[in-house]
Amino acid sequence: xxxxxVFAPATVAxxxxxxxxxxxALDFPGDEVxxxxxxxxxxxxxxxxxxxxxxxxxxENVAGVAVKALLxxxxxxxxxxxxxxxxxxxxxxxGSSAASSSAAVVAVNYLLGEPFTRKELVEFAMQGEKCxxxxxxxxxxxxxxxxxxxxIRSYEPLDVIKIDSPxxxxxxxxxxxxxxxxxxxxxxxxxxxxxxxAITQWGNVGGLIAGLYSKDYDxxxxxxxxxxxxPIRSILIPGYASVKKxxxxxxxxxxxxSGSGPSIFALSKGKEQALKVxxxxxxxxxxxxxxxxxxxxxxxxxxxxxxx
Amino acid sequence: xxxxxVFAPATVAxxxxxxxxxxxALDFPGDEVxxxxxxxxxxxxxxxxxxxxxxxxxxENVAGVAVKALLxxxxxxxxxxxxxxxxxxxxxxxGSSAASSSAAVVAVNYLLGEPFTRKELVEFAMQGEKCxxxxxxxxxxxxxxxxxxxxIRSYEPLDVIKIDSPxxxxxxxxxxxxxxxxxxxxxxxxxxxxxxxAITQWGNVGGLIAGLYSKDYDxxxxxxxxxxxxPIRSILIPGYASVKKxxxxxxxxxxxxSGSGPSIFALSKGKEQALKVxxxxxxxxxxxxxxxxxxxxxxxxxxxxxxx
Numbered sequence: 001x002x003x004x005x006v007f008a009p010a011t012v013a014x015x016x017x018x019x020x021x022x023x024x025a026l027d028f029p030g031d032e033v034x035x036x037x038x039x040x041x042x043x044x045x046x047x048x049x050x051x052x053x054x055x056x057x058x059x060e061n062v063a064g065v066a067v068k069a070l071l072x073x074x075x076x077x078x079x080x081x082x083x084x085x086x087x088x089x090x091x092x093x094x095g096s097s098a099a100s101s102s103a104a105v106v107a108v109n110y111l112l113g114e115p116f117t118r119k120e121l122v123e124f125a126m127q128g129e130k131c132x133x134x135x136x137x138x139x140x141x142x143x144x145x146x147x148x149x150x151x152i153r154s155y156e157p158l159d160v161i162k163i164d165s166p167x168x169x170x171x172x173x174x175x176x177x178x179x180x181x182x183x184x185x186x187x188x189x190x191x192x193x194x195x196x197x198a199i200t201q202w203g204n205v206g207g208l209i210a211g212l213y214s215k216d217y218d219x220x221x222x223x224x225x226x227x228x229x230x231p232i233r234s235i236l237i238p239g240y241a242s243v244k245k246x247x248x249x250x251x252x253x254x255x256x257x258s259g260s261g262p263s264i265f266a267l268s269k270g271k272e273q274a275l276k277v278x279x280x281x282x283x284x285x286x287x288x289x290x291x292x293x294x295x296x297x298x299x300x301x302x303x304x305x306x307x308x
Numbered sequence: 309x310x311x312x313x314v315f316a317p318a319t320v321a322x323x324x325x326x327x328x329x330x331x332x333a334l335d336f337p338g339d340e341v342x343x344x345x346x347x348x349x350x351x352x353x354x355x356x357x358x359x360x361x362x363x364x365x366x367x368e369n370v371a372g373v374a375v376k377a378l379l380x381x382x383x384x385x386x387x388x389x390x391x392x393x394x395x396x397x398x399x400x401x402x403g404s405s406a407a408s409s410s411a412a413v414v415a416v417n418y419l420l421g422e423p424f425t426r427k428e429l430v431e432f433a434m435q436g437e438k439c440x441x442x443x444x445x446x447x448x449x450x451x452x453x454x455x456x457x458x459x460i461r462s463y464e465p466l467d468v469i470k471i472d473s474p475x476x477x478x479x480x481x482x483x484x485x486x487x488x489x490x491x492x493x494x495x496x497x498x499x500x501x502x503x504x505x506a507i508t509q510w511g512n513v514g515g516l517i518a519g520l521y522s523k524d525y526d527x528x529x530x531x532x533x534x535x536x537x538x539p540i541r542s543i544l545i546p547g548y549a550s551v552k553k554x555x556x557x558x559x560x561x562x563x564x565x566s567g568s569g570p571s572i573f574a575l576s577k578g579k580e581q582a583l584k585v586x587x588x589x590x591x592x593x594x595x596x597x598x599x600x601x602x603x604x605x606x607x608x609x610x611x612x613x614x615x616x
Contacts, residue, residue, distance in 0.1 A: 021511040153515035154508070159530060161518050192500040198536070200462070202510035203329040207461035209514045210469050213521035222467060228506070 002037040004110050008103035008304035009147075010088045010295075011095035012171060012265045013139035016224040016256035017204035021152050023095075023143040025300040026171060029087040030144075031099035032307070033063065035107035040079035043067050050086040062128030066101035067108050069127040074115060080108055089293070092175045093263035098140030101128025106145060106304040118146050118303065119160045126158075140259065147303030149212055165299035166215040170274035172252070174281040175263040177291040178238060197227045217253060217269045224254020224267065237262045242284045250280035271296070310345040312418050316411035316612035317455075318396045318603075319403035320479060320573045321447035324532040324564035325512035329460050331403075333451040333608040334479060337395040339407035340615070341371065343415035348387035351375050359394040370436030374409035375416050377435040382423060388416055397601070400483045401571035406448030409436025414453060414612040426454050426611065427468045434466075448567065455611030457520055473607035474523040478582035480560070482589040483571040485599040486546060505535045525561060525577045532562020532575065545570045550592045558588035579604070 009030040015022040038044075043058045058064030063082050071078065082104055088096040105121045116124075125141035142150035142160050149163040207223030210216070234240040234257060243264050247255040251273050252266035264281070268274040274296045285292045317338040323330040346352075351366045366372030371390050379386065390412055396404040413429045424432075433449035450458035450468050457471040515531030518524070542548040542565060551572050555563040559581050560574035572589070576582040582604045593600045 018510065018514065020507045021514060151511065151514045151518060153511045153527075153531060159515070161515060161527065163518060191503055193503050193506055195499055195501050195536075198501055198506040198509065199328045201506065202326070202513040203459065203461045205510040205514045206326065206329060206459045206517045207467070207469060209517040210459060210471060210521070213518070219461075219469065223461060228503075 001111060003034065004107050005032060005034045005307040006103045006107040006110070006304055007032050007307055008099045008106060008144045009300050010099055011140045011143045012173065013095060013259040014226070014229065014257065015149075015208070016226040016230070016254055017201050017208055018151070019201075019226070019229045020137065020139060021205070022149065022208070023139040024149045024165065024171070025143040025147045025303055026094070026173065026295065026297040027300045028297055029295060031087050031096075031103050032085040033100070033103040033107050034083040035104065035111060036081045037111050038079040038081055041077040042079045043071070044079070044081050046081050046083045048084045048086065051090055054086070054090065060131065062097045062101040062132050063104035065131040066105050066125045066128035070105050070108055070116070070121070070124040073124070074112070076112070078112070080111070089175065091179045092293075093257070093259040093261045094173060094175065095140030095144055095259065097128060097132035098125065098144050101125040102141050102144035102304050104128075106306070110306055119162075121145050122160050123158055143303065145303050147301050148299065151209065163209065163212050165301060166212060166217065166220075168217070168269050169220070169299050170268050170271050171265055171295075171297050171299060172247070172268065172274045172277040172281060173258055173263050173265045173295045173297070174243065174285070175293040176237070176239065176285055178262045193228055200225075200227050220267065221253030224256060226256050230256055233257055233261060237264065239284055239288050239290065240264065243281050246280040246284050247277050250276045252277045271298070309419060311342065312415050313340060313342045313615040314411045314415040314418070314612055315340050315615055316407045316414060316452045317608050318407055319448045319451045320481065321403065321567040322534070322537065322565065323457075323516070324534040324538070324562055325509050325516055326459070327509075327534070327537045328445065328447060329513070330457065330516070331447040331451040332457045332473065332479070333455045333611055334402070334481065334603065335605040335608045337603060339395050339404075339411050340393040341408070341411040341415050342391040343412065343419060344389045345419050346387040346389055349385040350387045351379070352387070352389050354389050354391045357391075357393040359398055362394070362398065368439070370405045370409040370440050371412035373439040374413050374433045374436035378413050378416055378424070378429070378432040381432070382420070384420070386420070388419070397483065399487045400601075401565070401567040401569045402481055402483065403448030403452055403567065405436060405440035406433065406452050409433040410449050410452035410612050412436075414614070418614055427470075429453050430468050431466055451611065453611050455609050456607065459517065471517065471520050473609060474520065474525065474528075476525070476577050477528070477607050478576050478579050479573055479603075479605050479607060480555070480576065480582045480585040480589060481566055481571050481573045481603045481605070482551065482593070483601040484545070484547065484593055486570045501536055508533075508535050528575065529561030532564060534564050538564055541565055541569060545572065547592055547596050547598065548572065551589050554588040554592050555585050558584045560585045579606070
């Protein structure tokens with residue numbers, strides 16, 4: 001096998017209370033790569049469809065950087081050609097760069113006979129994130145590679161915990177066509193937080209994890225609260241408060257910022273409910289005259305998948 | 309039924325990463341109450357065995373305060389006599405006041421035909437905690453009443469989540485005979501914390517809850533880390549670092565301060581391991597010439613129990 005096609009899904013990082021530690025995978029959209037083993041010792045990005053502004057140089061493209069990190073770990077000089085097709089818009093806040101680097105490392109790992117587990121691949125894809133945002137965070141690449149919900153318990157050493165999603169959990173994600181760069185969004189956060197708020201936050205992280213394991217949708221909903229990051233970052237997203245209010249009124253379990261925004265996600269019990277939330281979210285930006293993409297998706301349990 | 313005897317167990321609050329939100333119940337020690345329905349409309353503490361310094365006036369004794377809060381909610385003028393026998397030393401950091409108020413509300417609820425669920429009783433026992441420490445916290449009363457591990461996700465409204473303990477999880481708790489008042493211990497904490505530390509903390513809370521549900525003892529161990537409170541509070545406990553080091557060297561999954569101290573707890577997989585940790589902890593204080601009590605106990609799954 002010298003060639004493989006891999007799809008890696010978009011992801012929602014943070015998930016309200018879990019800033020920098022939680023993420024979940026969507027079924028779609030996602031990025032696709034076609035990776036081919038070559039006889040050279042170079043990693044080459046041959047194309048990056050649907051995103052003309054992304055660099056093709058392997059040391060600047062997140063997929064190239066991630067693959068090179070993997071090969072370095074193996075002391076391998078094997079060459080690869082990577083053809084990337086973007087399905088996740090850059091800057092959308094649903095893990096665009098993560099989908100590319102995740103797809104690439106899963107593909108290369110497959111062609112090399114799977115020397116690494118899915119969890120071990122996270123470390124390499126994180127190097128793609130570092131290239132894209134300046135920070136080697138894992139909260140998008142972990143769910144894109146592993147599927148379900150992921151908890152990054154620790155970075156030193158890296159400790160990724162996969163948590164299966166309750167079957168009826170659906171996400172609605174709206175991406176208003178406004179650009180918020182992750183670098184800028186991170187800059188808004190101050191260095192210190194109130195102890196009382198921190199306690200509220202870790203109580204909610206505990207509640208969310210407990211809700212996922214016990215398939216308690218109400219508890220999941222009660223725990224989807226962010227008292228630390230959302231109040232600060234949401235000011236960068238026009239219409240945020242209205243979208244959240246409308247989503248909750250339409251019956252969502254919870255609603256918050258996806259990653260560093262501008263996408264906003266809501267979780268619902270069941271597809272029908274998630275579609276109602278979609279309608280409610282859309283109405284707000286229709287009213288404001290802001291263009292948007294909107295996705296309704298079950299939480300993806302498997303993560304990146306080999307297509308052929 | 310006009311008379312009942314109830315045992316409520318000692319508890320470990322905070323559990324490393326879960327400051328102010330997590331707690332667990334021990335099998336012993338614990339406090340016992342004998343509660344009798346009377347024909348008066350008064351709540352009377354008739355005795356408080358094994359603790360001569362505790363007040364008997366119902367408005368000053370935690371058991372009296374908790375019972376009165378329960379009766380107030382019912383608009384009841386029913387009178388009760390409460391005979392309290394302390395098994396948990398006041399000031400030990402394993403929920404001494406909580407055991408008394410928990411036992412009392414469970415007993416009175418029983419005699420009244422159980423108008424409240426166990427979780428609902430937590431609110432009343434919290435009033436006992438307010439009387440004892442100035443803060444109506446629930447992280448000791450919740451596990452003492454409900455058993456297992458408890459997560460206080462929120463106080464407004466009160467949201468108590470019970471999490472069953474993996475069967476092989478045992479606690480070793482050493483109480484060096486040094487007094488640390490909770491009021492003083494809380495005063496040591498400053499108002500703000502570093503965002504990075506807060507993220508580490510909520511990652512560990514998530515990991516601990518995930519470990520409990522998935523019965524992953526290693527994950528439980530990796531998550532028993534406190535980067536926020538322990539570094540500050542442990543300075544109030546002589547020999548803390550040595551006890552922790554010895555416990556970990558003896559094979560404990562994790563070790564931290566019980567509540568606000570001075571008790572130190574460790575969790576282990578299996579009774580045999582917990583007994584090894586007991587020996588290691590004891591040796592340290594033997595060396596230092598500090599008197600101590602030490603308990604080895606499985607995590608108690610049922611909480612306060614009706615004895616007769």
